[in-house]
Amino acid sequence: MSSWIELLTDNFDALASGFWVTCRLVVGSFLLAAVVGALIAALRIAPSKWLQRAGGVYVETFRNIPLLVLLFITYFGLRRAGLPIGTWTAGIAALGLYTAAYVAEVLRSGVFAVSRGQIEAARSLGFDERETLRRIVLPQAVRTVISPLGSITIAMIKNSVIVGGVVALNDLLKESRLIASRTFETEAAFFWAAVGYLLITVAATIAVRRLEQRYAIRR
Amino acid sequence: MGYLLDPDNWEWVITSNNFEFLLEGFLVNLQIALIALVCSLILGLALALGRLSRNKPFAFLVGLWVDVWRNLPVLLVILYVYLAMPTSWREGYEDAAPEFLPDVLQTGQVFAALLALVLYNSAVLAEIMRAGIQSLDRGQNEAAVALGLTYWQRMRLVILPQGLRRMLPATVSQLITLNKDTTLVYIIAIEEVARRGRILTGFNFFGGVEAPLLQVFIVIGLMFIVTNLALSRLSRRLEIRERERSGTTVEPIAGLEDQVVTAEAR
Numbered sequence: 001m002s003s004w005i006e007l008l009t010d011n012f013d014a015l016a017s018g019f020w021v022t023c024r025l026v027v028g029s030f031l032l033a034a035v036v037g038a039l040i041a042a043l044r045i046a047p048s049k050w051l052q053r054a055g056g057v058y059v060e061t062f063r064n065i066p067l068l069v070l071l072f073i074t075y076f077g078l079r080r081a082g083l084p085i086g087t088w089t090a091g092i093a094a095l096g097l098y099t100a101a102y103v104a105e106v107l108r109s110g111v112f113a114v115s116r117g118q119i120e121a122a123r124s125l126g127f128d129e130r131e132t133l134r135r136i137v138l139p140q141a142v143r144t145v146i147s148p149l150g151s152i153t154i155a156m157i158k159n160s161v162i163v164g165g166v167v168a169l170n171d172l173l174k175e176s177r178l179i180a181s182r183t184f185e186t187e188a189a190f191f192w193a194a195v196g197y198l199l200i201t202v203a204a205t206i207a208v209r210r211l212e213q214r215y216a217i218r219r
Numbered sequence: 220m221g222y223l224l225d226p227d228n229w230e231w232v233i234t235s236n237n238f239e240f241l242l243e244g245f246l247v248n249l250q251i252a253l254i255a256l257v258c259s260l261i262l263g264l265a266l267a268l269g270r271l272s273r274n275k276p277f278a279f280l281v282g283l284w285v286d287v288w289r290n291l292p293v294l295l296v297i298l299y300v301y302l303a304m305p306t307s308w309r310e311g312y313e314d315a316a317p318e319f320l321p322d323v324l325q326t327g328q329v330f331a332a333l334l335a336l337v338l339y340n341s342a343v344l345a346e347i348m349r350a351g352i353q354s355l356d357r358g359q360n361e362a363a364v365a366l367g368l369t370y371w372q373r374m375r376l377v378i379l380p381q382g383l384r385r386m387l388p389a390t391v392s393q394l395i396t397l398n399k400d401t402t403l404v405y406i407i408a409i410e411e412v413a414r415r416g417r418i419l420t421g422f423n424f425f426g427g428v429e430a431p432l433l434q435v436f437i438v439i440g441l442m443f444i445v446t447n448l449a450l451s452r453l454s455r456r457l458e459i460r461e462r463e464r465s466g467t468t469v470e471p472i473a474g475l476e477d478q479v480v481t482a483e484a485r
Contacts, residue, residue: 064447065440066399068413073440077433080420081222154290161292165406173295180302190299194291201290 004188011179011189018175019196025091025160025171026200030153032096037103044108055104062101067159070094071166091163099156106148110141143217150208154201161197172196223433231430232438237419241435244415245442247323248401251411254324255336255401256394262337263344268374270349288342294403296339301331301407323410332404340397344390351386352378388458395447395454402443412439 008015043055062070075090085093114137122132164171170178176193180186222228231237269281288296309327316325323329355378363373405413416439420432 060448060451061444064395064399064444064451066402066413066443068402068405069436069440069443072413072416072436073433077436080432158290158292161294162403165294165403173292173298177298186299186302190295190303193295194299197292197295198287198290 003185004191007179007183007185007188008192011175014175014179015172015192015196018170018172018193021169022157022160022164022171022196023200025088025095025163025169026157028088028092029095029099029156029160032092033099033103033156036097036100037107040100040104041107041111044104045111059101059104062098063105065098067094067098067162068166070098071163075167087167087169091167091169095156095160095163098159099152102152102155103149106145106152107141109148110145111137113144114140140217143215146208146211146216150204150212153208154204157197157200157204228431228434231419231435237430238438240419241412241415241439241442244410244412245439247321247409247411248398249446250321250324251329251332251336251401251404252394252398255333255340256390256397258333258337259340259344259397260390262341263348266341266345267348267352270345271352285342285345288338289346291339293335293339293400294406297332297335297403297407300335300338301328304331304334326409328404328407328409332401332407332409336397336400339400340393343393347386347389347393348382351389352382354385355382385461388454388461391450391454391457395450398447398450399443412442 040055040058043051044059046052046055071090071094074085074094075087078085078090118136118140119132122136123129127135160171161173163169164174172193176189180189183189266281266285270278270285272278272281306327309330312330313325313327316330359377359381360373363377368376401411402413404411405417408414410418416432416435419430420435
């Protein structure tokens, strides 16, 4: 056990920098997923059948393709096609667009979870459609989706590992693999990587639980 | 866009046996997913029952085991199991692997991949099963106790038939996730579809045809999309049927992206 702690202190800088890369990757992808996910959800609840269908195609495509294959397309694929896409851009694009499909589904279901009676009541009180959406539906929808959005975020944190596996980004797992191949202490190196990931997921779980306690509506 | 649709860049699909080469690789993915699913179901059931055990310290330990594996990234588990597994295990598997399996599945790496996928998925499935069992009305168990059934009789005759049927849609969604996760074994050099895609786009493979990477991986992506769409249709149909029969909804479970979505969409 003491050799494991020694491994941590010896390689602390490398592990910390990997941890930081993973954090930035997760935050960047989360922002992209939130924006794109909201847009796709808007398409899916739009009044036009064609817009709904377009949103549906996006969701079904990105939810059913393996992230690894998506990364190959955005990173190596576009590069071979002559598009000089950066490592960070490719990584965040793949993880963000992949997660956006799940975010869109959750947001859409949140909107549908607001009962019809409320919308009818708002309309009969003289709210127009836009106001009904903004003042009645969305505030409640956001509060119902906190917990499923939290699960998606945690799944995204775990999926961020795949980005480092394909793209040349030295994230936490990549750094610990480098340490493992240098020191031959596979168990210890992977143990600290696992601890790092559990730190992020546990922190995210606690944050989600706090938000839930304050804002969530249970249905 | 011109590059993407240029017929020259699609020629590889009909050249030589490139497409069959990919399709055979995809079959390896499906086989790994199926074998891992069956093993995970068995182990998952044991873990779920362990977690629901009345022996508190034992239930706590099982719960800890489940929560740790469920919350680790799959790729990390795959790499770790592969690197940390003693060579004797791998050789043992190579000797003991049944003959009828295709050659790729008889390699030692596949054993590591299967073990890792089972460790992760059995933990996720254990949670699904636990939710299914706990969603049953308490009265079911109490009535079975009152009738004088033993623990195993209650499980076999009353609890599991109902609980497991409720988790069927969730299991199918987990199969979708598992199917996608099988591409990750690319990283430990198993010749499945992603690895074959790389081979195809390498240097001068198959009579000098170097297939364009973008197009090859779009085709691979389509293979997964078609299979998984069929599975998700199946899952939705099962869920609707189950809801009509029991009037309940499936509980959302962390770590199960697909399930969260189907559970919320009413």
